[in-house]
Amino acid sequence: MKITREEVLRVAGLAHLELSEAEVAKYQQQLDSILEYVAKLNAVDTSKVEPMAQVLAAGEDLNAAMREDVVAPSEVAKDVLKQAPDAAGNYFRVPKVIER
Amino acid sequence: MTTTDKKWTIREVREAIAARRISARELAREYYSRIERENAKLNAFLALCPERAYAQADKIDTMAARGEKLPPLAGVPVAIKDVISTRGVTTTCGSKILEHYAPPYDATAVVRMEAAGAVVLGKTNCDEFAMGSSNENSAYGPVRNPVAPDRVPGGSSGGSAAAVAAGLAVAALGTDTGGSIRQPGALCGIPALMPTYGRVSRFGLIALASSLDRIGPFATTVGDAAEVMNAIAGRDANDATSAEAPVPDYTAALDAPVARTRIGIPREYFGPGMDPAVRHNVEAGIGALEKLGCKTVELRMPHTEYAIATYYIILTAEASSNLARYDGVRYGLRAPGDGTLVGMYRATRGRGFGAEVKRRIILGTYVLSAGYYDAYYRKGQQVRALITRDFEEAFATADLIVTPTSPVPAFRLGERTGDPLAMYLADIYTVTGDLAGVTGMSVPCGRTPDGLPVGLQIFGPHFGEARVLQLANAFEKATASGEKLTN
Numbered sequence: 001m002k003i004t005r006e007e008v009l010r011v012a013g014l015a016h017l018e019l020s021e022a023e024v025a026k027y028q029q030q031l032d033s034i035l036e037y038v039a040k041l042n043a044v045d046t047s048k049v050e051p052m053a054q055v056l057a058a059g060e061d062l063n064a065a066m067r068e069d070v071v072a073p074s075e076v077a078k079d080v081l082k083q084a085p086d087a088a089g090n091y092f093r094v095p096k097v098i099e100r
Numbered sequence: 101m102t103t104t105d106k107k108w109t110i111r112e113v114r115e116a117i118a119a120r121r122i123s124a125r126e127l128a129r130e131y132y133s134r135i136e137r138e139n140a141k142l143n144a145f146l147a148l149c150p151e152r153a154y155a156q157a158d159k160i161d162t163m164a165a166r167g168e169k170l171p172p173l174a175g176v177p178v179a180i181k182d183v184i185s186t187r188g189v190t191t192t193c194g195s196k197i198l199e200h201y202a203p204p205y206d207a208t209a210v211v212r213m214e215a216a217g218a219v220v221l222g223k224t225n226c227d228e229f230a231m232g233s234s235n236e237n238s239a240y241g242p243v244r245n246p247v248a249p250d251r252v253p254g255g256s257s258g259g260s261a262a263a264v265a266a267g268l269a270v271a272a273l274g275t276d277t278g279g280s281i282r283q284p285g286a287l288c289g290i291p292a293l294m295p296t297y298g299r300v301s302r303f304g305l306i307a308l309a310s311s312l313d314r315i316g317p318f319a320t321t322v323g324d325a326a327e328v329m330n331a332i333a334g335r336d337a338n339d340a341t342s343a344e345a346p347v348p349d350y351t352a353a354l355d356a357p358v359a360r361t362r363i364g365i366p367r368e369y370f371g372p373g374m375d376p377a378v379r380h381n382v383e384a385g386i387g388a389l390e391k392l393g394c395k396t397v398e399l400r401m402p403h404t405e406y407a408i409a410t411y412y413i414i415l416t417a418e419a420s421s422n423l424a425r426y427d428g429v430r431y432g433l434r435a436p437g438d439g440t441l442v443g444m445y446r447a448t449r450g451r452g453f454g455a456e457v458k459r460r461i462i463l464g465t466y467v468l469s470a471g472y473y474d475a476y477y478r479k480g481q482q483v484r485a486l487i488t489r490d491f492e493e494a495f496a497t498a499d500l501i502v503t504p505t506s507p508v509p510a511f512r513l514g515e516r517t518g519d520p521l522a523m524y525l526a527d528i529y530t531v532t533g534d535l536a537g538v539t540g541m542s543v544p545c546g547r548t549p550d551g552l553p554v555g556l557q558i559f560g561p562h563f564g565e566a567r568v569l570q571l572a573n574a575f576e577k578a579t580a581s582g583e584k585l586t587n
Contacts, residue, residue: 007466008462010469011462011465011466011469012462014465014469015420015424015449015461015462015465016424016427016442016445016446016449017446017449017450017453017458017461017462018437018446018447018449018450018451019450019458023455023458027458027459027462030459030520031459031462031463031466033521034412034463034520034521034524035463035466037408037409037521038409038412038413038476040405040406040409041406041409041410041413041479041480041483042479044403044406044482044483044486046479046482046483046486049482049483049485049486050482050485051478051481051482051484051485052481052482052484052485052488053311053481054311055297055298055311055488055536055537055562056297056298056343056537056562067337067340076204076205079204079205080204080430082204083201083202083203083204083430083431083432084429084430084431085428085429085431085432085433085434086434092429092430094429094441094444095436095439095440095441095443095444096441097441
């Protein structure tokens with residue numbers, strides 16, 4: 001097995017995911033078989049290939065990301081805060097972060 | 101399913117309402133009564149929004165009463181996949197983490213559907229955050245295939261596919277990231293179109309993998325899919341990835357002749373692992389296209405076999421990043437955990453996400469983490485470029501590419517849930533198109549001897565939807581929606 005239990009715990013820590021003991025064992029085994037499958041990419045010679053981060057070429061996509069920077073009203077704060085598990089006034093409330 | 105409910109087409113709805121043979125309100129009521137009767141069995145809908153639907157229907161009826169020109173989707177009852185935001189209507193993404201989430205705004209695709217007159221009936225079930233190929237990963241239970249209720253409808257847009265196939269909506273919106281429109285379309289036996297990347301705005305689509313996700317239609321006929329595309333395609337200032345390429349009139353072009361269209365048949369899509377009945381029907385389907393005067397060209401697309409591996413690197417990397425936003429702060433579930441901020445994040449996500457979502461977040465975090473990025477993520481991006489090049493080269497000699505949509509027809513519930521890799525391989529013929537950003541459509545291609553639908557997939561180049569729809573339309577007419585291909 002290539003993936004260790006510690007690696008699963010490390011990655012789950014990075015992703016802020018709480019896992020049960022049974023989940024850690026299951027994911028360790030499943031990740032191992034998925035990564036083993038994914039390793040078939042090593043057979044492809046990519047030494048001269050630029051990595052592709054997005055689909056559309058500049059000519060097709062035109063200047064999609066560029067626009068005028070103009071101020072527009074956005075009065076959604078109340079609706080947005082309504083969805084919060086814990087809101088106070090115009091704020092989202094979270095457990096205390098800074099110890100003093 | 102033995103229902104004898106009439107399957108309205110969009111044109112029939114529009115004409116009947118304009119002629120005052122039926123009102124939009126009556127039609128909406130008819131569809132809600134069908135849903136009430138069938139949904140307990142199918143589990144296709146997660147939420148209904150009758151107030152919104154009837155308000156829209158009344159607007160259409162007022163226009164009809166005044167003799168005004170009706171918009172193209174006037175009074176057409178539609179369903180929206182539950183990863184697409186609807187203002188004030190619960191949008192769960194099939195996840196417990198968003199169980200009570202009601203978005204403060206509408207997705208552009210929904211705004212455009214309603215602006216075109218459509219009546220949104222409700223939200224359809226899907227695999228959690230669109231991760232799955234069978235709809236069995238929904239936190240709200242699986243959807244059943246209306247054609248064979250012991251089988252899956254495909255996924256992840258299983259609810260949208262089942263709703264249209266069962267006559268519970270005239271059309272529906274789904275999303276495709278690795279096959280999630282085309283594969284359920286094939287398994288439920290209806291036309292289903294994945295537009296080109298950037299063709300339809302994703303503003304308000306709750307993101308899975310941003311370099312792959314598309315919104316597209318499920319419909320009763322190919323012509324109806326074209327009608328929905330007319331409504332939703334085009335640049336949107338709210339989505340920087342939406343393309344400015346001009347939008348043709350997809351319905352006007354439908355009946356253009358298809359003779360002499362060069363159809364590429366890539367050998368790699370007809371390898372081992374394909375169900376013999378699927379192979380038989382797709383080969384018969386290609387024969388039907390030849391009878392229409394199309395010329396077949398044999399192709400090689402040599403990187404096809406690397407598509408699933410590439411896809412599961414890129415998809416999980418992007419998904420792990422997109423799903424970082426579910427932290428119990430701004431919306432959705434919050435579990436207190438040990439009372440610290442990080443403890444709250446961990447508990448919220450540990451409890452709110454289902455097994456497949458966690459699996460993909462872990463894999464995606466792993467391939468992006470220090471020391472593995474080059475070996476996995478960068479490698480995946482490079483092979484993605486090669487898969488895209490395969491398509492570019494194919495479209496140099498062929499106008500369109502024809503393949504099976506899925507290697508197998510609808511499988512039984514539970515049949516593949518134990519082995520994630522086996523489930524991933526269900527997308528073997530569809531993920532390539534997502535990676536390359538091209539358009540692709542599944543059209544019904546007859547049934548297996550067991551009566552299960554088979555789908556024929558047509559790929560077109562970037563912004564080649566009109567041509568894909570033309571061929572699909574000609575195929576649908578020549579084969580009576582594929583029925584002539586059934587043994």
